[in-house]
Structure formats: C-alpha cells, structure tokens
Amino acid sequence: MKEKILYIPNQDEYLKVSAINNKIIRFHFSKDKEWRHNYSFAIEKEIIPIDLFSEESENEFLISTSFLKISMDKNNGSIKIYDRENNCILADYENLGYKRVDKKVYCYKEIKGEVAFLGFGERTGDLNKKGKKLINWNTDNPHHTPDVDHLYQSHPFFLAWNPQVSYGIFFDNTYRSYFDMGRENENYYYFFAEDGELDYYFIYGPTPKEVIEGYTELTGRCYLPPMWALGYQQSRWSYKDENEVKKIAERFKEEDIPCNVIYLDIDYMDGFRVFTIDKNKFPNFEKMIEELNKEGFRVVPIIDPGVKKDDSYEVYKEGIEKNYFCKKENGEIFVGHVWPGESVFPNFVREEVRKWWGEKQRILVEKGISGIWNDMNEPSIIPSFDYKMMRLLFYHLKFKEPPRVPSFLEKEDFYSKTLSADVVHGENREFTHDEIHNVYGLLMAKASFNGWRDAKPEERPLIITRAGFSGIQKYSAVWTGDNKSTWEHLYMSIIMLQNLGISGVPFIGADVGGFWGDCEPELFARWIELGIFYPFFRNHSAINTKNQEPWEFGEHIEDIARRYIKLRYKLMPYLYSLFYEAKEKGTPILRSLILEFPKDPNAIKYEDEFMFGPSFLVAPIYEKGKNERDVYLPEGTWYNFWNNETFKGPNIIKVEAPLDIIPIFVKAGSIIPMRGEENKIELRVYPGEGEFLYYEDDGISWDYEKGIYNLVRFSLSKDKLNIEYIHKGFKETKFITSTI
Numbered sequence: 001m002k003e004k005i006l007y008i009p010n011q012d013e014y015l016k017v018s019a020i021n022n023k024i025i026r027f028h029f030s031k032d033k034e035w036r037h038n039y040s041f042a043i044e045k046e047i048i049p050i051d052l053f054s055e056e057s058e059n060e061f062l063i064s065t066s067f068l069k070i071s072m073d074k075n076n077g078s079i080k081i082y083d084r085e086n087n088c089i090l091a092d093y094e095n096l097g098y099k100r101v102d103k104k105v106y107c108y109k110e111i112k113g114e115v116a117f118l119g120f121g122e123r124t125g126d127l128n129k130k131g132k133k134l135i136n137w138n139t140d141n142p143h144h145t146p147d148v149d150h151l152y153q154s155h156p157f158f159l160a161w162n163p164q165v166s167y168g169i170f171f172d173n174t175y176r177s178y179f180d181m182g183r184e185n186e187n188y189y190y191f192f193a194e195d196g197e198l199d200y201y202f203i204y205g206p207t208p209k210e211v212i213e214g215y216t217e218l219t220g221r222c223y224l225p226p227m228w229a230l231g232y233q234q235s236r237w238s239y240k241d242e243n244e245v246k247k248i249a250e251r252f253k254e255e256d257i258p259c260n261v262i263y264l265d266i267d268y269m270d271g272f273r274v275f276t277i278d279k280n281k282f283p284n285f286e287k288m289i290e291e292l293n294k295e296g297f298r299v300v301p302i303i304d305p306g307v308k309k310d311d312s313y314e315v316y317k318e319g320i321e322k323n324y325f326c327k328k329e330n331g332e333i334f335v336g337h338v339w340p341g342e343s344v345f346p347n348f349v350r351e352e353v354r355k356w357w358g359e360k361q362r363i364l365v366e367k368g369i370s371g372i373w374n375d376m377n378e379p380s381i382i383p384s385f386d387y388k389m390m391r392l393l394f395y396h397l398k399f400k401e402p403p404r405v406p407s408f409l410e411k412e413d414f415y416s417k418t419l420s421a422d423v424v425h426g427e428n429r430e431f432t433h434d435e436i437h438n439v440y441g442l443l444m445a446k447a448s449f450n451g452w453r454d455a456k457p458e459e460r461p462l463i464i465t466r467a468g469f470s471g472i473q474k475y476s477a478v479w480t481g482d483n484k485s486t487w488e489h490l491y492m493s494i495i496m497l498q499n500l501g502i503s504g505v506p507f508i509g510a511d512v513g514g515f516w517g518d519c520e521p522e523l524f525a526r527w528i529e530l531g532i533f534y535p536f537f538r539n540h541s542a543i544n545t546k547n548q549e550p551w552e553f554g555e556h557i558e559d560i561a562r563r564y565i566k567l568r569y570k571l572m573p574y575l576y577s578l579f580y581e582a583k584e585k586g587t588p589i590l591r592s593l594i595l596e597f598p599k600d601p602n603a604i605k606y607e608d609e610f611m612f613g614p615s616f617l618v619a620p621i622y623e624k625g626k627n628e629r630d631v632y633l634p635e636g637t638w639y640n641f642w643n644n645e646t647f648k649g650p651n652i653i654k655v656e657a658p659l660d661i662i663p664i665f666v667k668a669g670s671i672i673p674m675r676g677e678e679n680k681i682e683l684r685v686y687p688g689e690g691e692f693l694y695y696e697d698d699g700i701s702w703d704y705e706k707g708i709y710n711l712v713r714f715s716l717s718k719d720k721l722n723i724e725y726i727h728k729g730f731k732e733t734k735f736i737t738s739t740i
C-alpha cells in the first residue's frame with residue numbers, strides 16, 4: 001500500500017498519509033478528496049511514496065515503516081507517531097490535529113517535556129523559538145531589530161530538538177502562515193495558514209543533522225558554489241562609476257588584501273532600468289570587467305524585479321507585448337514604485353516568463369559578469385508618497401538610515417508593502433498574490449539560476465538573493481538584508497545564520513560591517529573576525545554612510561582585517577569540503593552546537609557560540625570594549641587555535657580576546673585541510689580520534705557532475721593519519737601533514 005486515506009468524522013474531511021521514505025511521513029488533508037495542492041513550489045522533485053505496512057483495529061489504523069509507527073484514531077483522526085521502541089515522538093493535541101476555520105487550516109501538536117524549536121528560516125531574537133509566535137510573510141523591513149518577526153525569507157519548517165530525539169515539521173503551504181510554539185499555551189504548539197491546504201511532512205532524525213538531511217531531501221540542496229565565491233567580497237551602494245570600481249580593486253592589490261568579488265549596486269544601471277548600463281558612468285563596462293578579471297576580481301551586479309514603466313525601454317515594451325507582467329484581477333497591469341519610479345513586475349510563476357528573464361540576463365552575462373545579485377524580490381514596493389520622501393531624504397539630505405516611520409503609521413505590516421492583494425499570477429491568473437507572495441523571490445532566483453546555466457553553461461555562477469522560501473538553497477546564496485553597523489546587529493547575525501542553516505540553506509551571510517550607519521573601527525575588526533566564518537563573506541554598506549573597505553579604519557584595524565581575510569583563504573580547502581557535505585546532505589556550514597553535540601543538554605544554552613564545520617568552535621566578541629569572554633566547551637578535548645593550549649570539556653572557560661583575537665577552539669581528532677605552499681594541501685592534525693572527508697574539483701565548472709572530482713577520507717586513530725581515496729576523478733593533490 002502506498003497511501004492510506006482516512007475519513008475524519010469530526011471535521012468531515014479526509015486525510016491522506018504516505019511515506020516518502022522510512023523517516024518522512026506526509027499528512028495531507030482535503031475537504032473533498034481532491035487534494036488540490038498537488039504541486040509544490042518548494043519540493044520540485046518527483047516524490048514516489050514507498051510501500052507501507054498497515055494494520056487496523058477497532059479504533060485505529062496503524063501504518064509503519066522500518067523506523068516509525070503511525071497510529072490514527074478512526075473516530076477523530078488524531079495522529080500519534082512512535083519510534084521503533086514505541087516511544088511517542090509526537091502526538092496531536094487533543095483532537096486538533098486538523099481544524100478548519102473558514103479558509104484557515106490549523107494543526108495542533110502536544111508539547112511534552114523539554115524541547116527546543118529551531119529553524120523557521122531567517123529569524124532574529126533567540127535561537128530557541130519555544131514560547132514564540134512566528135509569521136511567514138516575506139517582508140522588506142530595513143529597521144529590523146531582535147524583536148521584529150518576519151523578514152525577507154519564509155521557511156515554514158522547524159526542527160524540534162531534545163537530547164534524546166529530534167524531528168522536523170515542514171508545512172508546505174505558501175500562504176501567510178503562523179507558528180505558535182507554546183506561546184498561547186505551553187502544553188501545545190500549532191501552525192496554521194490563511195488559506196490553502198494542510199499539507200505537512202513529519203521528518204524523523206533521530207539526530208538534528210538527519211532531520212536537516214531529510215528536509216533537504218525534500219526541498220533540495222545547494223550546488224557547489226565556484227570556489228572564488230567563498231572568498232572575501234566587497235560591495236557598496238554604490239561604487240559610482242568605472243573609475244571608482246577600478247580604484248577599489250587596485251587598492252585591494254596595493255594593500256595586499258585578498259578580494260574576489262566587487263559588486264555593482266543599482267547605480268550602474270541607466271535610470272535603474274534592469275539589464276541596462278549607464279554609459280556615462282560605465283563607458284567601457286565590458287573592458288572594465290575584463291581588466292578586473294585579469295587582476296583576479298569577479299563582478300556581480302544587482303538585478304531587481306521591478307521593470308521601469310517606460311514606453312521607450314525595450315525590456316518594458318517586450319514584456320508588455322508578450323503579456324509577461326503581473327496583472328490585477330480586473331486585467332490592469334499592476335504598477336508599483338521602486339528605485340526606477342513606476343515599475344511593473346514579471347509574472348515569475350510562468351516558466352515562459354522565467355525563461356525570458358533568464359535570456360535578458362544574457363545581456364550582462366555576455367559582458368563578463370560572474371554572478372547575479374537579486375534584491376527587492378519580496379517583492380518590495382514603496383507607495384508613491386513614501387517613495388518620493390525616501391528618495392528626497394536618501395539622495396538629497398544624505399540620510400544614513402531610511403526615514404523612521406512616524407509612530408501613527410507604525411503598524412505591523414507597514415514595511416511589507418508589496419504587490420496589492422488583487423494581483424493574480426500564473427498562466428491563467430490561477431494564483432492569487434496571497435499564495436505567490438512568499439515564493440516570488442524563490443521563482444526569481446530560479447529564473448536567474450536557470451538563465452545562467454543556459455547562457456554560460458561552462459561556469460558555475462554566484463547567485464545571491466534577499467527574498468526566498470523553503471528550497472531557495474537549490475538556486476542561490478542568501479544574505480540577511482539590511483542590517484546596521486551596530487553591535488546588536490553583529491550579534492543578531494550569529495543567531496540568524498544558525499537558524500537559516502538549520503532551515504536547509506548553507507550558503508549564507510550578513511553584511512559584514514553592517515549596512516546602515518557608519519561602522520566604527522572596533523566593530524569593524526570584530527565583524528571581520530566573525531565574518532570569516534560566514535559561509536558567504538561580503539562587506540556591504542549603504543548610501544551616504546562612511547566608506548567601509550578594510551583600509552578605512554586605520555592601520556591597526558586594517559592589519560587585523562588582512563590577517564583574518566587571509567586566514568579565510570588558508571581555510572578554503574576545509575570550507576570547500578564543507579560545501580560538498582552541504583551539497584550531499586544539506587548540513588549547514590555554520591552550525592549550532594546542538595548539531596555537533598545533540599546529546600548535550602547544555603548545547604542549546606550557548607547560542608552565542610557556533611561550530612564552523614565539525615572541527616572549529618567559534619566564540620565571537622559582540623560587545624564594545626570587551627576583551628575576554630566565557631566559552632562553553634562541550635565534551636572532549638579542545639585546542640585553542642591560537643596557541644594550541646588544550647582544555648577538557650564539558651567546561652566553561654574564560655578566554656582572553658584582545659582586539660585582534662576571536663576565540664576559536666579546535667576539537668581533538670580534527671584533520672584540517674588548509675592551503676599550503678606550492679599548491680599543496682597542508683593537513684593540520686589535532687591529535688585524537690576523528691575523520692574528515694576532503695573534497696576537491698576544478699572549483700569552477702560543472703564537471704563535478706560528471707564525476708570529475710576527488711573525495712578523500714582522512715582518518716585519525718591512535719595518532720596515526722590514514723589517507724584513503726573514496727573517489728578519484730581529478731588530478732591528485734600533494735598532502736603535507738603537520739601535527740600540532
């Protein structure tokens with residue numbers, strides 16, 4: 001049997017249960033046995049349910065897989081999920097496993113004992129969301145603080161963890177949805193959506209890493225970014241012209257600071273028209289890129305979804321002719337204000353439109369760019385009055401931060417200004433904006449990625465996006481939007497990135513140095529020290545703020561920045577191998593402690609530390625004037641990275657952290673592949689027991705998909721290092737070993 005359909009008398013609805021594999025169970029409810037939601041924006045691969053074993057007694061249906069047993073009450077549909085040892089992992093709360101109120105669909109589950117809830121995508125505030133309410137509605141909020149909820153991305157997924165067992169829930173519904181994790185009542189949590197179907201997946205661990213593996217089995221995993229995309233990247237809104245861009249690049253060379261990417265923000269365009277170039281500011285755009293490429297810099301321009309409404313502009317004209325822009329129910333094209341003024345928005349749900357967009361991208365790809373930066377794709381619009389005010393304040397009064405919303409206007413959704421609710425999407429206007437809003441950015445990133453593969457099939461791109469939904473990791477890296485040059489925002493990034501990683505998105509980062517406001521030297525130093533552990537490592541700052549390149553803060557800070565950026569490059573073979581693991585299993589690179597120490601009940605308490613892969617424990621400094629901090633070391637032996645002093649965990653130790661030191665500890669038994677001299681890989685061995693999978697390929701092409709790569713297992717036992725090729729498809733590397 002592939003699926004079980006059960007009638008729920010108290011709701012007069014049907015439940016269809018199927019298993020995607022032995023650990024993932026899908027629960028899908030329907031009023032009329034139609035299960036309209038037979039597509040998914042997040043899960044794109046074909047899902048073939050496995051065979052289920054079923055039994056029936058007077059009051060319940062039982063289905064089982066080799067890991068799980070699911071019991072469903074025949075009278076009220078109540079669900080209980082057990083593991084092989086008959087421990088109940090999850091149960092519906094009372095009979096509320098399914099509830100419908102008008103269009104809204106709800107699901108209530110019991111909270112029993114100690115449990116932490118993590119994930120939920122890009123979230124500020126504490127790591128553990130127990131007792132919190134979370135909303136999924138992609139929102140451009142340039143003023144976000146730790147207490148602000150929904151931001152640019154929506155990931156209706158969470159991981160429930162306790163030291164015994166972890167499981168995940170993915171609520172595959174794109175409408176505005178809500179999770180109340182024991183806030184209303186500590187005995188239950190519930191999730192609901194404004195519309196659509198109750199269609200969710202239970203993902204069994206038992207470890208948190210296995211939950212993420214299961215979740216990304218469904219929603220997909222990242223591709224291997226080109227190796228250069230893991231280096232340091234420099235951005236600013238905006239480097240104003242060709243000369244400035246070149247000068248920035250030259251300066252990096254002069255200062256001996258490695259940098260791989262320079263970004264072009266909105267001002268490279270002609271009047272903010274996408275796919276155009278301002279010929280006055282960039283008269284030799286192609287040549288500039290060619291020269292920069294020769295010097296080892298890549299160029300990544302911004303592309304926003306809003307297309308300027310302008311009858312003399314080709315992209316607009318073509319889109320109108322072909323009927324490619326979003327319309328309202330009454331058939332009128334929706335017009336909203338963004339940077340170019342009045343703009344229209346591609347109907348990205350349609351494959352044809354995504355293809356067209358991808359083709360347009362070719363204009364820039366052929367000029368030599370190396371990636372695409374997608375922004376404002378929540379989609380964000382600014383109502384006409386605000387738009388005029390904002391431009392006035394930003395450009396003319398040189399505001400360092402966007403104007404604050406007057407308090408009489410401050411309401412929850414002030415910033416989620418987006419296409420109006422009467423906008424319809426799709427081929428035949430089959431989707432309301434409510435359903436598409438949260439996936440608009442995902443669809444744009446998909447268009448960018450696929451367009452890239454068509455236009456330049458020989459090279460992997462760097463695609464980055466601000467908005468996204470579950471599954472975004474397949475197409476793009478994610479940065480956390482408009483943060484501030486403050487200590488609070490440096491701290492927030494530590495939490496946001498841990499939760500985004502748990503949500504299946506490994507290639508992530510926050511604007512290093514902070515976006516809004518002037519960054520002070522001490523903050524900059526601390527942020528670079530932390531930033532080298534962001535999987536996506538980019539310094540970006542806003543218009544009218546003080547320049548934020550590493551040399552802007554005096555010699556001492558620049559030295560610190562140089563040293564740390566170089567350390568990032570030294571660690572590249574380790575980092576690239578972690579990306580391989582992310583590609584294979586979805587495992588985040590920047591990891592919450594619970595991922596490496598799932599049985600340690602204390603691991604959840606130290607959210608201000610994280611693991612960088614399996615080996616490094618990083619404990620950032622996030623307060624002004626601080627030069628020491630407490631560090632929790634989980635069980636095992638740890639080496640202080642800076643002086644190799646050893647410590648035994650579990651323990652809390654006090655560590656000195658002068659301005660040029662971020663506390664880093666390496667787990668005993670680690671084998672860290674680092675860049676050595678003459679293209680050799682230096683294996684730094686930290687005595688103990690352990691292993692590491694080292695991955696290498698050409699770092700640039702898609703050849704790895706054809707097996708052209710090496711996978712090497714390093715294992716360390718009784719201080720003896722063993723090197724074993726698991727896959728040899730690429731030229732051999734020379735390893736040199738150094739034991740500390």
Ligand code: GLC
Nearest residue numbers: 237265266302375466481482
């Ligand atoms: C948005 C982006 C920011 C960018 C700016 C101008 O605020 O989040 O990164 O610099 O728009 O394009």
